[in-house]
Amino acid sequence: MTSAVVYKVRHVRRHQYFSWAESQLKWQGKAWPTRRHTPYTKTPKSRRLHGKSSKLERTPVLPAGDTHSLKQLTSKTWHVYQVTPLNNFQHSAAALRKYSRHLSAALQAESHKGIGVDLESEIGDRAIFSIYKGLATSPDDPEAVELTIKAKGRSRVSARIICNAILCSVGSEHRDELAERLTMLPVLLVKGTAAVTRYVISWLQAQFDCHIRKMTFNPMALVWMVSMWAGISTGDKSKTVELLYTLPKAVEGLSRITLTIDATDAKTLWDSVHDEESVDFTADEVTAFIKALEAHFFHHFKIHLAALTLSRIGTPIVYIGSEGRLKILSEKAIHAVLQHITELVRDNFCRAS
């Protein structure tokens, strides 16, 4: 081989081609984004912090009648799932009783099959569907439904609850027309053992002809949420704003980096970034907030936090993990948080369709 040919061959460089669209849709940990996500619809109302339509400041007008105490939603870790519209789901008491009977029978058949052999993978004995009042706030919302699964107990009342699930839609705005038979309850919050959860979800999919998938929050969504809610003071001095980053697989030994900020200091930072007058808040403010925190971290540790994947955020009112785990800490924030999540789920559907 002549030297001229060798010279040519050495300077051929291989490039790796990837499509921007793919990288936007699949957040696989290559989270060093130079272009931030911009939603293609009008800013939804859940992003308003103050003013007439803000859910955080005004307590929503609840329908008359007794409401469930929303306290049982707080201080529990829920798994969030997204649900496509349910076919033929009725809210009437008779229909709910019918569904309860169906599911109880199915559960009992499952447990007779011998799957739930040891105590831990108990499938359960009875299911109860009931209306969960107090969550549906806008006129477009169907009423939320709660599903409780109880294990075998000595008496009907004292049986242990092994799974709790809530199907809801909070504060959704009117978008497209749905067919007559379809009910839109896009958010499913579940707390229960893995086996029971799996079974309940497959039953719901079969019964109501819907598709239920785990809801994941990409780092961009988490950044929005932490910025929106970091500036809320609950008056409790011990609350903190937390950002948990996980590291790419190539870095062995170090598994996560946690940045925890005092709530008052986080509020100071947010106030300095946010325009006091305006009701909405903009992508620029969110970007500035997170970039300021990253710069503060970089100054001390010389590590680029933007290159790491944000996997869990904590604010004074709620803790959210990217794999779909949610823990609401204060009752007042329930509507705001669930409304935002309802919108995120509906955005997902719009984008996918």
Add this chain to the structure above:
Amino acid sequence: MINTNVEIRLRKVLGRFKRDEFVKHLREWGSIPSGCLKEVETVVAEKSTRKALVERIVQLSNIKHLTTLDVAQLDLIYHQNHPNNRKWSVFQLTKQPEQNEKHVVTSPDAFRERLGKQLSFYFKNDLCLRTRGDAWWLRLGIQEGSQAQRLSPGNVVYMVHHPHSQYIIMSSIKVSHKDFVMQALLNSLHCSEIREIQLTGRDLDSLAALALHSNSQGWFSQFRLGQVDSNPLSKGPSRKRKAPSDVPDTDVVFENQKDKDHREQQILHAFGSNRQPKLQKIEYKLETRFRGFEFAPAMSLHKEPFHCRVKFEGSSVLEGIKELGRAGLTALPLPHHLANVHSLAKNHFVLADKKRTRPEQK
């Protein structure tokens, strides 16, 4: 009955052993006659269940003559071989210079006698000591309170001391017992002060290495481990043909090879080429002014400290930080409090602004 108590404890300890460790540890223990040991070997080889094995061993050992101290010895043997299940914290002892010549701890037995006597002023205890390598391992079982409390693991403290060093590594102690144990240690080791340094973790050998060899970590570990050639001319040029490089595709050319080499050199200089000691967590408390005002201009007016905490967690955080540098996720050189953790013998840090003292106006 005393014997049932001993039996319960013996079963508990034996239940933790792994199948292939039985024979080795029982031989070390020495409370089982050697004839019976052969029988134990055959039972182990039989692949019976562990429960049956434990039963057999309990039968073979002379339950009548065993005391809690013997069982404690067996427990200590187990923990010597599995030190990485506990949370350890490191304490530093300071001696007054006058005490140095007069009182020196001579032998492990003398130390144990003294410590046992000191501790017996405060509570009933059983104390056993075993050497392992050049470290003295102690197991202190505090026998206070009800029967259930005595058997609980919260009343057991494990201590590891390297003789003539000023460090002692202890597992977690109950707050009520802590002062007494500290005082007893001070008296038996002839020291004036014992202080908890901010070094905690799970891997005992790493903690010992970080505390004892804090002057020779990172780049300097090569000298301690004897990896530097004594005679630079001793290695002649190798006549062997070099193996082909494992990048078969020579069309791939890295554009930033110089940067990569520079980076590699900086990391080598900071961390050395040996394995880093394992730390599970490094915590920083930041009390500095906010430094991100490039993006939040209004914050430059705030002079108060911006309180936050940073935690690095993982199986071996120092290795991870080294890999971070290699992966390009950091800007090198790393700051002193991150790159030199191996030499600082600490894993909890507080970062604060330097206080500027105004020069006096004349």
